[in-house]
Amino acid sequence: MPKVTFIQPDGSAETVEIAEGLSVMEGAMEYGIPGILAQCGGGCSCSTCHCYVADEWVAALPAPADDESGLLEFAWEPKESSRLTCQIHITPELEGLILHVPEQQI
Amino acid sequence: MPETTIIAGAGQAGGQTAISLRQAGYEGKIILCGAEGLPPYQRPPLSKKYLGGELERARLFLRPQSFYETQEIDLRPDSEVLAVDRAARKVTLEGGEVLSYDHLVLATGSRPRSLTIPGSELADIFYLRTLLDVDAIRGRMEAGRQLVVVGGGYIGLEVAATAKQAGLDVCVLEAAPRLLGRVTAPEMSEYYLEAHRSRGVDVRVHAAVSAFSGNHAIEVVECKGSDGLDERIPADMAVVGIGVSPATDLAEKAGLSCDDGISVDEHCRTSDAHIYAVGDCTRHPNPILGRRLRLESVQNAIEQAKTAAANIVGNPLRYEQIPWFWSDQFDLKLQMAGISEGYDAVVQRGSMEADDFALFYLREGLLIAVDAVNRPREFMACRKLLPERARIEPSRLEDESIPMQEMI
Numbered sequence: 001m002p003k004v005t006f007i008q009p010d011g012s013a014e015t016v017e018i019a020e021g022l023s024v025m026e027g028a029m030e031y032g033i034p035g036i037l038a039q040c041g042g043g044c045s046c047s048t049c050h051c052y053v054a055d056e057w058v059a060a061l062p063a064p065a066d067d068e069s070g071l072l073e074f075a076w077e078p079k080e081s082s083r084l085t086c087q088i089h090i091t092p093e094l095e096g097l098i099l100h101v102p103e104q105q106i
Numbered sequence: 107m108p109e110t111t112i113i114a115g116a117g118q119a120g121g122q123t124a125i126s127l128r129q130a131g132y133e134g135k136i137i138l139c140g141a142e143g144l145p146p147y148q149r150p151p152l153s154k155k156y157l158g159g160e161l162e163r164a165r166l167f168l169r170p171q172s173f174y175e176t177q178e179i180d181l182r183p184d185s186e187v188l189a190v191d192r193a194a195r196k197v198t199l200e201g202g203e204v205l206s207y208d209h210l211v212l213a214t215g216s217r218p219r220s221l222t223i224p225g226s227e228l229a230d231i232f233y234l235r236t237l238l239d240v241d242a243i244r245g246r247m248e249a250g251r252q253l254v255v256v257g258g259g260y261i262g263l264e265v266a267a268t269a270k271q272a273g274l275d276v277c278v279l280e281a282a283p284r285l286l287g288r289v290t291a292p293e294m295s296e297y298y299l300e301a302h303r304s305r306g307v308d309v310r311v312h313a314a315v316s317a318f319s320g321n322h323a324i325e326v327v328e329c330k331g332s333d334g335l336d337e338r339i340p341a342d343m344a345v346v347g348i349g350v351s352p353a354t355d356l357a358e359k360a361g362l363s364c365d366d367g368i369s370v371d372e373h374c375r376t377s378d379a380h381i382y383a384v385g386d387c388t389r390h391p392n393p394i395l396g397r398r399l400r401l402e403s404v405q406n407a408i409e410q411a412k413t414a415a416a417n418i419v420g421n422p423l424r425y426e427q428i429p430w431f432w433s434d435q436f437d438l439k440l441q442m443a444g445i446s447e448g449y450d451a452v453v454q455r456g457s458m459e460a461d462d463f464a465l466f467y468l469r470e471g472l473l474i475a476v477d478a479v480n481r482p483r484e485f486m487a488c489r490k491l492l493p494e495r496a497r498i499e500p501s502r503l504e505d506e507s508i509p510m511q512e513m514i
Contacts, residue, residue, distance in 0.1 A: 022165070030170055034129065039405055041148040045432040045441055046405075047486065067439060070482030073511065074490060106489065 002095040006033045006051070009103045018090045024099065025049040025086035035101040042086040047071040048105040049085040050078075054098035061088060076104050109134035109208035111418060112197055114187035114356060118404055119385025120213030121146025121168045122411035124179045130419045134208065136179045139199060141186035142236055145171060150404050152240045153264040154434045158271065159244070166237065190360035192378055209380055209418050212357055212368060213411070216350035216386040216402060221256060225318030230343040234261055235350070246343045249273030254327045254341040256315050258285035260433045261347035263298060266307050267435035277339055278302065279313040279329055288349070291446060293465060294477050297458050298435070305436055313337075318344065350402060352387045365389050367400040372424040374414040382417065384410035393426045394493055395445060403431050428492045430485075437461065441485035444475030444492045453500040456481060466503050473498055483510045490514050 001017035004024060008014075018027030028036040028049070037048035044067050053061060058081050064072065065087070072082045085099065111127060113120045116138050124138045124146075140146070147166040155161040174181040182199070189198040196206050218233040220226070232243045243265075247253070253269045255262045258280030270276045278285075284295035302309045312332030318341075319326045327339045352367040363369040363377035367389030374382045374390065385407040389400045409427050416423035430443040438461055449467035456463030464484035467475040473496045476488035487510035491498070502508055 026165065029168070030173070032125070032129070032169075032173070037408070039408055040432060041150060041404070043150065043154075043432060043434065045439070046430070067480070067482050071486055073483060074486030 002090050002092060002097070004090070004094070004097045004099065006036075007054075007098065007100045008035065009101065020090050020092065022090055023086045024051075024088040024090065024097070025084070027090065028085060033101065035103075035105070036085060037105050038086060040086075044068055044071070044084060044087060047075045047084060050075040050082060050102055050105055051085050052079055052081045052100040052102065053083050053088075054100065055081060057094075057097055057099075060093060060097075076102055076106055110206060111136050111209040111211065112187070112205060112207040113138045113211045113213055114190075114197065115213030115215055115353075115385070115387075116140025116142070116144075116146050116181065116183055117213060117215045117385065117407070118146060118149060118168065119215070119407035119411045120211070122408050123211050123213060123384055123415055124174075124181075125169065125177075126412045126415035127418060128177045128179065130415050130421070132415070132419050137205060138174070138179055138181045139185045139187050139197075140181075140183040141200075142238070143184050144237060145169070145174065145181060145183055147237055148404070149235075150432075152237060153234055153261050154268065156237075157240055157244060157247075157265065158268045163237070187356060190356060190381075192360055192362075192381070195380060207380070209382065211414055211418075212376070212381065212383040212387060213385050213407075214353035214356055214368075214383075214387045216352050218346070219349045219351055221315065221346050221348060223315065223317050225320065225324070228318050228320050229323040231318060231324050232343065232345045234265060234345055234347060243343075243345060247272055247274060251275070251342040252340055253277070254279060254339055254344045256327070256344060256346045257348040258282075258309065258311065259288065259347055259349060260286070260431075262345070263302065263435055264433060265345050265347065266302060266309075267305070270305060270307050271436070275308075276306075277308040277327075277341075278310065279315055279327065279339070280309070280311045281314040283311055285309070285311065290442075290477060291449070291452055291465065291467065293452060293454070297479075301436065301438060301461070350386070352389075352400060354387060357383065357387070365398075372426065373417045373422060374410050374425060375417065382414040384414050390425060392429075393424070394428060399429075399445070401429055403429060405430055428489060430489060438479050439482075441478045441482065442476065443485055443488045444473075446475035446477070449474060451500065453503045455484060455504050455506060466498075466500075468500065471497050473503075487511070487514055 005015040040046040185199040317328040357368045368383040413425040446467040451468040453466045464478040478485040
């Protein structure tokens with residue numbers, strides 16, 4: 001299973017294995033990664049699973065759809081690398097993916 | 107002796123309370139008692155992606171089974187709490203076991219209102235609240251069958267949209283003059299009526315269902331139309347979605363203060379300091395809205411759970427949030443924030459014809475709510491604006507040349 005690393009605002013990191021086909025958000029929930037709330041449960045409706053994708057990984061992900069972009073523009077401190085983790089689906093190519101958890105959601 | 111928290115109800119609010127207690131560093135015993143025989147799972151997808159077969163069952167669960175073991179959460183999905191002895195601080199579980207608590211959290215949820223009319227005991231008449239309800243509905247949903255949905259609220263309309271997309275013939279019967287009458291403005295009701303009709307759903311308002319008939323299973327739904335004439339609508343199955351009632355009986359039997367919901371304060375504490383209540387079952391104060399209300403939403407379930415957990419570990423967190431909701435029907439993603447009740451003006455931005463618009467609700471010039479269809483920016487901007495009690499000129503709100511970012 002591909003490994004994904006979540007880096008918290010204080011610099012602490014946790015690497016977890018997420019099964020292919022699941023979203024990064026679902027993996028984060030399974031391991032209880034702090035700071036990812038995912039209130040809507042993956043419906044692309046709330047923006048509370050926002051993370052920053054590490055610079056070297058941004059290009060590896062398909063571009064966000066408009067509903068995701070619209071939510072991200074108003075997320076807490078959005079950046080070019082912002083994504084909703086419920087919209088990132090795990091594939092073998094994402095082995096080693098690194099994400100930074102924001103200081104807060106919304 | 108370590109302290110014990112018992113959670114009565116293992117839905118989203120109950121499950122989240124257990125999760126949040128451990129996240130907050132709670133070291134006592136946690137006993138999570140459910141009535142559905144399943145670990146906590148997400149309810150919103152039930153009438154959406156799960157009903158449509160787009161989401162596997164395993165992905166509904168909030169946490170894998172192993173989580174409860176590693177976190178030392180004593181999950182008992184088959185042990186409904188039947189009685190509370192407040193003086194002794196004990197609960198009685200289904201099966202008779204008696205357990206002591208230091209803190210009790212009531213997360214009893216809500217129950218579908220039932221329709222008791224002639225024929226309501228026939229087979230293939232369903233309600234939609236639990237995962238098992240949806241499994242039963244899915245088992246009967248086959249293309250070409252005729253589904254009658256009783257009730258034009260969010261659940262009914264989501265079921266109608268999903269079933270239509272699965273190839274069923276769908277008829278929605280709403281007794282009131284308009285769809286979504288309890289929760290939204292006439293403009294939105296009219297929009298959703300047209301949205302469903304244009305996508306092939308037979309929607310009828312002013313249609314009061316008077317009886318179901320059939321031989322063992324439902325065959326016909328009888329209703330009285332606005333013209334007063336009786337109609338007989340053929341049905342292979344029916345789904346009844348006419349609202350829910352808060353499950354307050356346990357709290358009432360225990361003598362806790364209730365008022366169409368278990369009364370709690372801003373810390374989610376009931377009239378007994380050792381007992382909290384969270385989720386659909388509560389009537390709670392909202393300091394931003396300046397009134398008490400009851401909400402049927404996952405945001406409310408999760409955030410009240412976090413509030414109760416924080417207070418149990420000694421952090422006096424208050425629950426104060428702008429309510430938000432969403433509903434997926436066909437290609438329409440509706441996102442709502444705030445409570446529009448009491449508005450005196452509606453401002454539209456975008457185009458209903460293009461299924462791409464937001465309605466802003468104002469009261470005395472203050473923005474109080476938004477309903478946004480395929481408009482995430484308007485929804486998100488309002489989630490930021492609403493707590494600030496923003497005053498925005500209607501002419502600016504409707505002007506598409508001004509980005510929502512500039513209104514914040």
